[in-house]
Amino acid sequence: MNNLLIVNYVINGKDVVFTINPKDSLLKVLRDNGYTEVHNGCQTGDCGACVVILNGRTVNSCMVLAASAKDGEILTVKALGDIHNPHPIQRAFAESGAVQCGFCTPGQILSTYALLLENHDPDEKDIRRALDGNICRCTGYVKILEAVKLAGRLMKEAEHV
Amino acid sequence: MSEKFTNAGHSHSKIDSIALACGNEKYTDDFMTDTPLHIAFLYSDIANGIISSIDYKAAEQADGVKLILYHGNTPDTLHTTAGQGYPEPSPYDCRMFDKKVRFVGDRIAAVVADTYKQAEAALKLIKVEIEQLPALFDIEKAIDAGSPVIHSDDEYPAIPVTYKPEENIAAEIVTGFGDLEKGFKQADLIIDETYSMQYASHCATEPHAVSVHFDERGRLVIITATQVPYHVRRIVSIVCGIEIKNIRVIKPRVGGGFGGKQEVFLEQVAALAAWRLKRSIKIVLSRKEVFISARTRHAMRSRIKMGVQKDGTITALDVDDLMNAGAYAPHALTVLSNAGAKVLPLFNKIENLRFSGRSVYTNLPVGGAYRGYGATQGYFALNQHIDEAARYCGEDFCEYVKKRHIKSGETSRVFEALGEGKEGVRQFIKSCGLTECIDRGAKAIEWEKLRGKKLRNGNRIRGVGAAVAMQGSGIPEIDMASCHIKMNEDGSFNLNTGATDIGTGSDTILAQIAAEALKTDYSKMIVLSSDTDTTPFDTGAYASSTTYITGNAVKQCALKVYDLILKAASEMLGADKNELKVEDSKVSSRDGRTVEYGEICAFRLYTSGQLQIQASSSFVAHESPPPFTAQFADLEVDIETGEIILNRIAAAVDCGHPLNPLLAEGQVEGAVLNGISYALTEDYIFNSNGRMTNPDLGRYKIFNTVDTPEIITILADTYEDTGPYGAKSVGEIALNGPAPAIANAVYDAVGIRLRHTPFTPEKVWKLLNEQ
Numbered sequence: 001m002n003n004l005l006i007v008n009y010v011i012n013g014k015d016v017v018f019t020i021n022p023k024d025s026l027l028k029v030l031r032d033n034g035y036t037e038v039h040n041g042c043q044t045g046d047c048g049a050c051v052v053i054l055n056g057r058t059v060n061s062c063m064v065l066a067a068s069a070k071d072g073e074i075l076t077v078k079a080l081g082d083i084h085n086p087h088p089i090q091r092a093f094a095e096s097g098a099v100q101c102g103f104c105t106p107g108q109i110l111s112t113y114a115l116l117l118e119n120h121d122p123d124e125k126d127i128r129r130a131l132d133g134n135i136c137r138c139t140g141y142v143k144i145l146e147a148v149k150l151a152g153r154l155m156k157e158a159e160h161v
Numbered sequence: 162m163s164e165k166f167t168n169a170g171h172s173h174s175k176i177d178s179i180a181l182a183c184g185n186e187k188y189t190d191d192f193m194t195d196t197p198l199h200i201a202f203l204y205s206d207i208a209n210g211i212i213s214s215i216d217y218k219a220a221e222q223a224d225g226v227k228l229i230l231y232h233g234n235t236p237d238t239l240h241t242t243a244g245q246g247y248p249e250p251s252p253y254d255c256r257m258f259d260k261k262v263r264f265v266g267d268r269i270a271a272v273v274a275d276t277y278k279q280a281e282a283a284l285k286l287i288k289v290e291i292e293q294l295p296a297l298f299d300i301e302k303a304i305d306a307g308s309p310v311i312h313s314d315d316e317y318p319a320i321p322v323t324y325k326p327e328e329n330i331a332a333e334i335v336t337g338f339g340d341l342e343k344g345f346k347q348a349d350l351i352i353d354e355t356y357s358m359q360y361a362s363h364c365a366t367e368p369h370a371v372s373v374h375f376d377e378r379g380r381l382v383i384i385t386a387t388q389v390p391y392h393v394r395r396i397v398s399i400v401c402g403i404e405i406k407n408i409r410v411i412k413p414r415v416g417g418g419f420g421g422k423q424e425v426f427l428e429q430v431a432a433l434a435a436w437r438l439k440r441s442i443k444i445v446l447s448r449k450e451v452f453i454s455a456r457t458r459h460a461m462r463s464r465i466k467m468g469v470q471k472d473g474t475i476t477a478l479d480v481d482d483l484m485n486a487g488a489y490a491p492h493a494l495t496v497l498s499n500a501g502a503k504v505l506p507l508f509n510k511i512e513n514l515r516f517s518g519r520s521v522y523t524n525l526p527v528g529g530a531y532r533g534y535g536a537t538q539g540y541f542a543l544n545q546h547i548d549e550a551a552r553y554c555g556e557d558f559c560e561y562v563k564k565r566h567i568k569s570g571e572t573s574r575v576f577e578a579l580g581e582g583k584e585g586v587r588q589f590i591k592s593c594g595l596t597e598c599i600d601r602g603a604k605a606i607e608w609e610k611l612r613g614k615k616l617r618n619g620n621r622i623r624g625v626g627a628a629v630a631m632q633g634s635g636i637p638e639i640d641m642a643s644c645h646i647k648m649n650e651d652g653s654f655n656l657n658t659g660a661t662d663i664g665t666g667s668d669t670i671l672a673q674i675a676a677e678a679l680k681t682d683y684s685k686m687i688v689l690s691s692d693t694d695t696t697p698f699d700t701g702a703y704a705s706s707t708t709y710i711t712g713n714a715v716k717q718c719a720l721k722v723y724d725l726i727l728k729a730a731s732e733m734l735g736a737d738k739n740e741l742k743v744e745d746s747k748v749s750s751r752d753g754r755t756v757e758y759g760e761i762c763a764f765r766l767y768t769s770g771q772l773q774i775q776a777s778s779s780f781v782a783h784e785s786p787p788p789f790t791a792q793f794a795d796l797e798v799d800i801e802t803g804e805i806i807l808n809r810i811a812a813a814v815d816c817g818h819p820l821n822p823l824l825a826e827g828q829v830e831g832a833v834l835n836g837i838s839y840a841l842t843e844d845y846i847f848n849s850n851g852r853m854t855n856p857d858l859g860r861y862k863i864f865n866t867v868d869t870p871e872i873i874t875i876l877a878d879t880y881e882d883t884g885p886y887g888a889k890s891v892g893e894i895a896l897n898g899p900a901p902a903i904a905n906a907v908y909d910a911v912g913i914r915l916r917h918t919p920f921t922p923e924k925v926w927k928l929l930n931e932q
Contacts, residue, residue: 042858077183
């Protein structure tokens with residue numbers, strides 16, 4: 001049996017302490033602890049459904065050992081906004097028709113968030129590059145690209161950045 | 162057209178989209194039940210063999226293991242995993258676990274344990290001996306005498322259709338009309354070519370999953386990522402011997418289906434384990450398991466012989482399809498028949514026609530339903546033939562098709578000849594916007610400017626190509642959908658349907674349809690769908706049926722409710738029903754008095770003629786109005802590397818009056834991109850033992866944002882009178898265009914015919930250098 005570890009994280013602004021198996025991925029630990037908005041699409045780092053922001057950078061949480069992320073600050077899509085007060089990016093995705101099955105959406109939104117924090121006015125090429133690790137099988141990306149552009153405008157308007 | 166409607170025809174975001182964007186909605190694996198047990202499967206790494214022994218004693222003793230399921234302790238009920246109407250047109254050729262393994266990825270056993278890791282670890286302790294048999298990987302050899310026979314037990318078809326497992330034939334169709342020989346004699350040119358399309362995975366971002374628990378009264382609750390909740394309930398009941406009354410199936414949010422989740426192959430295992438252990442059970446497949454053990458697009462070889470006269474008349478068409486069913490045959494008959502039924506009516510002036518096809522068993526992964534459902538394979542071949550025919554008679558492709566495609570008011574003898582595993586249903590086309598699609602698509606892609614120009618840029622030569630297609634809207638006389646609507650005292654309505662929203666937005670457009678009929682706003686509809694306890698029957702999300710079939714059920718039902726509202730209002734206002742005016746949830750009399758919907762409901766609940774204002778409705782379609790598409794590819798071929806650089810693709814679609822243009826466009830765009838990557842990159846690479854060597858999203862290449870070309874979507878302006886507020890289907894059709902449009906564009910650029918997908922640079926380069 002593996003020795004269990006006790007680790008601290010700050011998830012969506014809240015301090016948490018988890019007991020984890022050192023072999024587990026961050027994806028597994030997050031999901032097992034109720035952060036089911038982080039989706040498991042492939043476990044090989046190819047699809048981006050499990051993207052979270054770890055210490056300011058987007059990562060595929062399936063490719064990160066939970067133990068190595070200890071003391072880290074983690075943001076899931078729920079950090080951005082909620083159903084009563086959605087973030088402009090979340091609104092933009094919904095309004096643009098960028099959400100079909102929605103399984104890739106949290107990852108898409110977090111990659112968008114990371115992009116827009118750095119670059120308030122990305123051109124289409126910037127957007128395509130920033131989201132190239134997030135696979136979507138429903139939309140053909142057309143409305144996702146539109147959503148990111150709309151989100152940029154909404155965030156500028158709201159000075160939400 | 163949308164002007165006269167207040168809901169239908171208006172773009173709205175999906176009613177679940179903001180909750181999805183906020184991470185609030187739940188998929189199957191997100192439901193937390195009390196400490197569920199987990200299942201890991203043992204898969205065969207041998208393509209064909211008989212299990213001579215299984216020793217699972219050590220595995221049974223392993224940490225956390227609760228149960229091991231295999232052929233020796235599970236029901237041997239023959240069934241099909243195809244989630245289709247009952248009795249299914251697919252043969253009963255599989256068991257939950259079998260003594261035989263028939264492909265690499267066939268299930269030998271399942272371990273149920275406290276944790277997935279424990280179950281997985283125990284798999285390694287199971288000792289299996291398999292007597293290996295010669296395997297069959299080549300569809301051309303499947304029917305040769307002396308080839309291994311894959312199904313030789315007591316498999317049988319559930320409906321009277323041709324089924325010859327002793328010859329590896331899972332399905333066979335021969336139909337036609339006219340005199341082929343005479344037709345070919347009248348031809349000036351006979352084009353006789355063979356095409357093929359490869360295996361493909363649906364790659365829904367959510368892998369297959371099922372979560373089973375018991376409710377407070379001991380009934381089995383199956384939460385599952387499915388397109389077919391009612392078929393799940395029936396198949397689980399039959400296979401596991403659990404009464405229907407003890408099963409509740411709930412479809413939560415589903416992360417895409419595309420046909421892959423029209424298949425019932427996990428639920429019965431989870432249900433049986435739960436029933437035996439009286440514990441919650443969870444199965445979540447890994448991506449690799451989805452690739453190797455779930456369902457696929459049927460690979461197909463299609464030979465087309467077409468007789469053409471100098472004036473372009475097609476004098477005869479002989480189509481011979483050979484489809485790879487894989488090791489089992491769910492959908493093997495119906496995908497095959499759709500390769501004819503959804504394809505051949507498009508050119509309805511052909512007088513001499515034969516469609517023959519066979520689906521054959523092989524020791525490769527199992528085919529199943531996949532968006533496009535045979536039509537994709539059929540149109541890939543036909544459109545290249547049409548391109549050749551048009552070139553032969555010196556006509557532009559677009560003009561050639563416009564002259565000859567089926568039009569409103571016309572029919573095709575194919576409709577009657579070919580149905581879903583039986584004869585089809587005669588129908589006349591009532592709406593056809595294909596000519597408009599061709600004109601608008603051609604304009605968008607700058608057809609006149611680019612076609613035949615072979616513009617050169619260094620090593621790259623540019624070309625444009627087109628393809629046309631149709632599909633259907635549900636399965637006539639078979640698919641049934643139903644719904645129930647009740648009114649609340651604030652003027653809102655509960656809309657309960659069995660329809661299965663797998664990300665398509667059907668919950669939203671059904672709300673729009675109901676609201677249109679009820680003269681209210683779609684935001685007043687509270688939608689509940691896909692729960693076998695609380696929502697009425699629906700065949701499910703397949704065959705491009707939901708908008709048309711469930712949509713019609715919802716419209717009928719809403720009109721019944723509307724009538725009850727009018728009756729109550731007439732009583733309240735003391736005015737004749739026919740003199741009332743209804744607008745925006747309010748009913749007014751001629752003298753200007755008004756009652757609001759909420760008041761009307763309260764009046765009936767509490768004051769007079771007390772009743773719940775409510776209605777239910779069921780709908781079966783008697784026809785299947787086809788949507789149409791014209792698609793155009795603008796690309797460059799690098800003649801040094803063989804690479805195809807796709808610049809743009811334009812997809813013009815006639816889906817009738819689009820009920821929600823934003824969502825309809827989304828269906829088109831997603832299907833187009835799936836079609837593009839199927840044409841260019843997606844493939845199952847098998848080794849000589851029949852094992853897929855690229856079962857991950859890194860090596861099975863689907864497109865990301867950087868790979869994706871510009872997609873131009875055009876929705877034609879048509880109206881289908883039999884559809885709910887003019888709508889036809891839109892879910893599948895757009896997948897049929899990209900491969901042939903790209904192939905025809907490559908021919909336009911460099912004069913090579915790509916008859917075998919995927920169009921890898923190596924294939925293109927080779928053909929270029931053989932010229």
